[in-house]
Amino acid sequence: MNGSGPAAGSSRAAALTLAWRFASFRSEGFPVLPVLILSVLVLVAVFANVLAPHDPEVGALGDRFRPPAWQEGGTRDHLLGTDHLGRDVLSRLVFGARVSLVVGFMAVIFAGILGTALGILSGYLGGWVDQVIMRVTDAWLALPALTFAIFLAAIVGPSAMNIVIILAAVYWTRYARVIRGEVLSLKERDFVRLAIVAGCSKRTIMRRHILPNVVNSGIVLATLMLGVVIVTEASLSFLGVGVPPPKPAWGLMLADGKKGLMAGYWWLTVLPGTCIMLLVLSANLLGDWLRVKFDPQLRQL
Amino acid sequence: MKLLELRHLSTHYVSARGARVTRAVDDVSLTVGEGETLGIVGESGSGKTTLALSLLRLLPPAARIVSGEIWFEGEDLLTKSHREMRRVRGKRIAMILQDPLASLNPLFTVGDQVAEPLRVHEGASRGSAWARARELLRAVRIAAPETRVREYPHQLSGGMRQRIVGAIAISCGPRLLIADEPTTSLDLTIQAQYLQLLRDLQRDRGLSMIFITHNLGIVARMCDHVAVMYAGRLVEAGPVARIFSSAAHPYTQALLESIPRMADGRKRLTAIDGQPPDPVALPPGCAFHPRCPKVLDRCRKEAPPEVRVAASHTSRCWLAS
Amino acid sequence: MAGPVVEALHLTKHFPVRGGFLARETAVVRAVDEVSFSIEPGRTLGLVGESGCGKTTTAKLVLLLEQPTAGMIRFEGRDLQTLDRTMLHGYRRSVQAVFQDPFASLNPRMRVDQIIAEPLVTHERLGSGEVAKRVARLLELVGLPDRSADLFPHEFSGGQRQRIAIARSLALSPKLVVLDEPVSALDVSIRAQILNLLRDLQAQLGLSYLFIAHDLAAVAHMSHTIAVMYLGRIVEIGDAATVAATPKHPYTQALFSAALPSHPGEKREEIILAGEVPSPLAPPAGCRFHPRCPHAMERCGREEPTLLREAGRLVACHLYEGVIPARS
Ligand SMILES: Nc1ncnc2c1ncn2[C@@H]1O[C@H](COP(=O)(O)OP(=O)(O)OP(=O)(O)O)[C@@H](O)[C@H]1O
Ligand SMILES: Nc1ncnc2c1ncn2[C@@H]1O[C@H](COP(=O)(O)OP(=O)(O)OP(=O)(O)O)[C@@H](O)[C@H]1O
Ligand code: SF4
Ligand code: SF4
Ligand SMILES: [Mg+2]
Ligand SMILES: [Mg+2]
Numbered sequence: 041m042n043g044s045g046p047a048a049g050s051s052r053a054a055a056l057t058l059a060w061r062f063a064s065f066r067s068e069g070f071p072v073l074p075v076l077i078l079s080v081l082v083l084v085a086v087f088a089n090v091l092a093p094h095d096p097e098v099g100a101l102g103d104r105f106r107p108p109a110w111q112e113g114g115t116r117d118h119l120l121g122t123d124h125l126g127r128d129v130l131s132r133l134v135f136g137a138r139v140s141l142v143v144g145f146m147a148v149i150f151a152g153i154l155g156t157a158l159g160i161l162s163g164y165l166g167g168w169v170d171q172v173i174m175r176v177t178d179a180w181l182a183l184p185a186l187t188f189a190i191f192l193a194a195i196v197g198p199s200a201m202n203i204v205i206i207l208a209a210v211y212w213t214r215y216a217r218v219i220r221g222e223v224l225s226l227k228e229r230d231f232v233r234l235a236i237v238a239g240c241s242k243r244t245i246m247r248r249h250i251l252p253n254v255v256n257s258g259i260v261l262a263t264l265m266l267g268v269v270i271v272t273e274a275s276l277s278f279l280g281v282g283v284p285p286p287k288p289a290w291g292l293m294l295a296d297g298k299k300g301l302m303a304g305y306w307w308l309t310v311l312p313g314t315c316i317m318l319l320v321l322s323a324n325l326l327g328d329w330l331r332v333k334f335d336p337q338l339r340q341l
Numbered sequence: 342m343k344l345l346e347l348r349h350l351s352t353h354y355v356s357a358r359g360a361r362v363t364r365a366v367d368d369v370s371l372t373v374g375e376g377e378t379l380g381i382v383g384e385s386g387s388g389k390t391t392l393a394l395s396l397l398r399l400l401p402p403a404a405r406i407v408s409g410e411i412w413f414e415g416e417d418l419l420t421k422s423h424r425e426m427r428r429v430r431g432k433r434i435a436m437i438l439q440d441p442l443a444s445l446n447p448l449f450t451v452g453d454q455v456a457e458p459l460r461v462h463e464g465a466s467r468g469s470a471w472a473r474a475r476e477l478l479r480a481v482r483i484a485a486p487e488t489r490v491r492e493y494p495h496q497l498s499g500g501m502r503q504r505i506v507g508a509i510a511i512s513c514g515p516r517l518l519i520a521d522e523p524t525t526s527l528d529l530t531i532q533a534q535y536l537q538l539l540r541d542l543q544r545d546r547g548l549s550m551i552f553i554t555h556n557l558g559i560v561a562r563m564c565d566h567v568a569v570m571y572a573g574r575l576v577e578a579g580p581v582a583r584i585f586s587s588a589a590h591p592y593t594q595a596l597l598e599s600i601p602r603m604a605d606g607r608k609r610l611t612a613i614d615g616q617p618p619d620p621v622a623l624p625p626g627c628a629f630h631p632r633c634p635k636v637l638d639r640c641r642k643e644a645p646p647e648v649r650v651a652a653s654h655t656s657r658c659w660l661a662s
Numbered sequence: 663m664a665g666p667v668v669e670a671l672h673l674t675k676h677f678p679v680r681g682g683f684l685a686r687e688t689a690v691v692r693a694v695d696e697v698s699f700s701i702e703p704g705r706t707l708g709l710v711g712e713s714g715c716g717k718t719t720t721a722k723l724v725l726l727l728e729q730p731t732a733g734m735i736r737f738e739g740r741d742l743q744t745l746d747r748t749m750l751h752g753y754r755r756s757v758q759a760v761f762q763d764p765f766a767s768l769n770p771r772m773r774v775d776q777i778i779a780e781p782l783v784t785h786e787r788l789g790s791g792e793v794a795k796r797v798a799r800l801l802e803l804v805g806l807p808d809r810s811a812d813l814f815p816h817e818f819s820g821g822q823r824q825r826i827a828i829a830r831s832l833a834l835s836p837k838l839v840v841l842d843e844p845v846s847a848l849d850v851s852i853r854a855q856i857l858n859l860l861r862d863l864q865a866q867l868g869l870s871y872l873f874i875a876h877d878l879a880a881v882a883h884m885s886h887t888i889a890v891m892y893l894g895r896i897v898e899i900g901d902a903a904t905v906a907a908t909p910k911h912p913y914t915q916a917l918f919s920a921a922l923p924s925h926p927g928e929k930r931e932e933i934i935l936a937g938e939v940p941s942p943l944a945p946p947a948g949c950r951f952h953p954r955c956p957h958a959m960e961r962c963g964r965e966e967p968t969l970l971r972e973a974g975r976l977v978a979c980h981l982y983e984g985v986i987p988a989r990s
Contacts, residue, residue, distance in 0.1 A: 229766050230761045230762075230763060230766040230767040231766065231767055231768055231769040233722075233725075233727055233759075233761070234759060234761065234767060234827075234830070235769075235780065236725075236726075236727060237725050237726075237727070237754070237757070237758060237759050238754075238758070238780050238781035238784055238830075239751065239754040239755065239781065239784045239785055240780065240784050244784070248769075248772070248780075249769050252769075252771035252772075253769070253770070253771060384849040384850055384851050384852075385849050498938045498939075500938055501938070528712040528713050528939060529712060529876065529878070529917060529920045529921065530712065530916055530917060530920050530934075530935045530939075531712075531938065531939070532920065533916075533919075533920035533932070533934055533935075534934055534935065534936075537932075537934050555849075555850050556850075556922065557850075557924065558879075558921070558922025558923055558924055559922055561922065561923045561924065561925055561926040561928070562922055562923060562926070581926050582926050582927065585925050585926050585927070586927075595851070596850065596851060599850070599851065599853070599854035600850070600853075600854070600879070600924055601854075601857065601877075601879040601880050601882070601883035601924075602879055602883075602924045602925075603878065603879045603882050603906055603918070603921065603924070605883070607861075607883060607884070607902075608883075609858060609861065610854040610857055610858055610883070611854065612854035612855040612857075612858050613851045613852075613854065613855070614855070616819050616821060616822070616852070617819075617849060617851065617852075632851075
């Protein structure tokens with residue numbers, strides 16, 4: 041009980057701890073690696089024009105199916121090889137990051153704004169407003185998200201902006217549910233009661249007392265949703281109802297590359313697949329960390 | 342007859358990287374005699390719970406007993422192994438906590454929980470342990486113990502739960518019972534019932550008791566001796582009647598004056614100015630000096646030693662020395 | 663103004679609760695039942711009773727946070743139900759509150775000056791300079807330093823937060839402040855500070871208080887009138903000193919005897935009640951106190967006593983009804 045740890049082992053233990061934290065499978069430590077990956081991806085997306093060595097949408101048919109530079113037959117010119125139309129894979133991945141992130145962030149933000157607003161209205165006003173919003177939410181959540189998204193995409197047709205709208209329309213309910221729950225408990229807090237006693241209107245209370253206190257949960261949820269949304273976007277593109285070709289989207293690259301898998305053109309699928317995985321994993325790890333940091337109660341999400 | 346004697350006990354909490362040290366219990370010495378009740382009073386964060394947990398060596402991992410001795414029935418508890426300590430806890434020293442719901446397991450019946458220490462410590466058979474459990478429930482005045490033993494904690498009221506916790510505590514016939522704010526969650530009339538029950542148990546079984554509270558009224562009614570803690574230190578200790586009539590420490594004096602009395606009607610209270618100190622950044626010298634109405638120059642620099650004011654009455658104040 | 667600031671007449675609040683598996687049967691919790699009292703200008707009404715007896719619900723009714731099931735509240739002689747919007751606004755201005763938990767009462771995302779100024783900016787059109795001046799004056803009134811205005815609540819201790827809550831409640835110069843256990847969550851050494859502050863403010867500003875607490879000594883110390891509640895009903899109400907010195911209702915007697923002495927020499931007759939507080943879902947028939955009452959008579963299980971004048975206060979107990987009528 042009152043002994044101190046053996047001093048000799050402690051520096052090695054510290055190094056191990058650091059490594060462990062770095063891998064960030066532990067929720068207490070700041071997730072260094074995921075944040076690093078996310079920042080790199082964001083930078084790549086922002087500076088895609090500068091970083092990409094080639095035009096991602098134009099290829100030379102003579103250069104089809106070139107393997108990555110380190111493999112036999114690869115050239116320095118196309119570091120990560122080329123696809124079936126001779127387009128540079130590295131450039132397509134770089135611009136694909138832009139598409140994925142822009143679509144992902146915008147969808148998450150739109151869904152967040154819509155879901156948070158409806159969640160607050162539903163939770164604070166109660167009564168029939170709550171009934172209506174929650175019935176719609178239940179119906180929404182009963183539908184399989186991907187099927188629903190495909191259905192919507194088939195109706196409105198493919199375009200990057202439409203994808204954003206579809207994803208927001210599919211996923212706002214997740215926010216509405218969680219935020220409503222938070223509001224229900226917040227509503228019973230004394231400072232909200234005192235605001236009523238002070239004569240504040242419902243609108244003021246929702247804006248000044250409820251909203252700022254659910255923003256944290258909204259951000260946590262958005263980070264966790266980012267992964268889901270990006271996977272859905274990739275799936276839609278893969279299925280041909282997402283970002284229309286020739287735009288470089290990772291899901292689209294996967295779809296194009298899958299035929300070449302048998303022929304040994306692994307880089308056409310493995311590379312975009314890895315990018316998707318890294319992005320989703322990083323977003324989830326960061327979201328998990330934020331969740332525990334901001335609100336341990338959200339754990340049972 | 343001394344049952345328990347603490348000598349210069351200090352328990353500190355050390356934060357994760359050792360950056361912050363909270364001296365939760367600092368150089369505390371006190372004694373509890375056979376059959377006596379000692380009240381420990383002090384405001385929130387003054388170290389009362391930490392002191393009690395130190396006695397049982399049940400501290401959270403961040404805590405360290407950095408020095409001192411704990412003599413109980415002629416043995417120093419700090420030299421005992423964890424195995425030996427387990428035999429002391431529950432059997433020879435028992436504890437009642439503030440929140441009865443948190444100390445009972447919602448998944449087991451009342452009978453199971455009262456019988457458990459008997460089976461663990463005394464190896465009693467299930468049948469005899471349950472029979473004893475029913476007796477214990479009767480001893481803590483629970484009506485119809487035959488049916489209550491088969492119920493779960495959530496089926497009982499707060500007052501009954503606290504009695505069950507009391508029954509568990511006395512089940513192995515401990516010599517010392519530590520009660521950490523056992524009535525805070527109870528209603529006034531239920532609290533009166535419970536206090537009377539504790540007093541009766543103590544008389545019938547010759548128990549010694551440490552009663553932790555911040556209610557001076559409970560001390561006045563329940564205790565023989567009182568120890569006043571402030572910022573981890575024992576600032577004054579002595580017989581109850583003496584402390585209430587002629588407290589030597591300015592904090593105790595101010596505390597006694599600041600509680601409203603029924604008989605005084607609407608007379609203005611004498612309040613203690615200022616705030617309790619930040620436990621990680623205690624003021625230098627006497628920790629009470631920023632709030633002390635009688636502060637001397639010396640108090641700001643040097644911490645006062647513990648001095649004997651009268652027989653078994655000590656105070657930690659420069660005025661007393 | 664001579665009349666009472668606020669009067670409650672037969673105020674009643676029943677909460678429906680779902681019972682049973684199919685959530686069909688509804689029972690009612692009689693949280694507050696036919697409660698009447700009045701609060702005069704500059705005076706304090708103390709409300710005591712055990713947990714769940716309806717004190718907070720009464721406070722919420724007065725604060726219009728709950729709609730009464732029956733009965734009425736009169737504000738300066740007028741029934742609140744008949745008031746139009748602007749006059750209701752006037753009521754909101756005049757009645758403010760301080761609650762028990764200083765950590766839950768302040769929005770963690772607002773600065774202290776915003777918190778204190780909120781009632782002001784809601785009710786009055788003021789320039790930001792004027793608001794800052796008023797906030798500074800309020801902070802001074804409750805004994806907090808000026809620089810507190812720019813800080814967030816988490817930078818304060820419990821006692822300081824309670825001062826902030828009090829400053830806010832005074833922003834509109836209210837007539838009545840509802841104090842629901844304002845010191846219960848505070849440290850012993852801080853309680854006297856806040857009680858003194860409340861008393862000083864009352865003397866200075868002529869406030870009325872509805873003071874709710876568990877601590878009988880604190881209630882006796884703060885109040886001009888004491889009302890004792892048991893299971894939703896007032897069982898005794900009268901002048902504070904009189905009730906505290908010579909309680910008449912058997913429950914009040916037990917309650918005051920259970921209040922701990924402030925000195926070991928203080929000898930008091932101890933009345934230890936048997937049994938638990940019954941559930942307000944199914945209050946006992948007749949006198950609600952009869953299963954625990956040491957003086958219960960056969961009649962008490964049948965007939966509910968009404969509040970009658972006895973020795974300078976009102977008591978609801980058959981013991982004080984003079985001649986007991988013959989059984990019918
Ligand atoms: N697990 C812990 N880690 C670090 N510091 C702690 C821990 N537990 C308590 N402390 C600190 O130790 C000091 C004493 O705490 P303790 O719980 O003993 O006080 P107390 O007198 O029992 O207070 P209360 O009346 O509120 O129960 C406090 O300053 C507290 O902040
Ligand atoms: N919204 C509600 N729905 C149902 N029952 C309620 C509600 N609010 C209060 N009650 C019930 O009404 C009764 C009175 O509650 P109230 O909070 O007024 O008691 P109180 O006297 O303030 O108690 P305490 O001293 O514990 O604060 C309790 O039995 C409570 O369970
Ligand atoms: S030592 Fe000094 S400051 Fe401390 S209590 Fe005594 S007089 Fe006051
Ligand atoms: S009416 Fe009867 S039961 Fe009720 S308090 Fe009076 S004597 Fe007791
Ligand atoms: Mg404690
Ligand atoms: Mg209450």
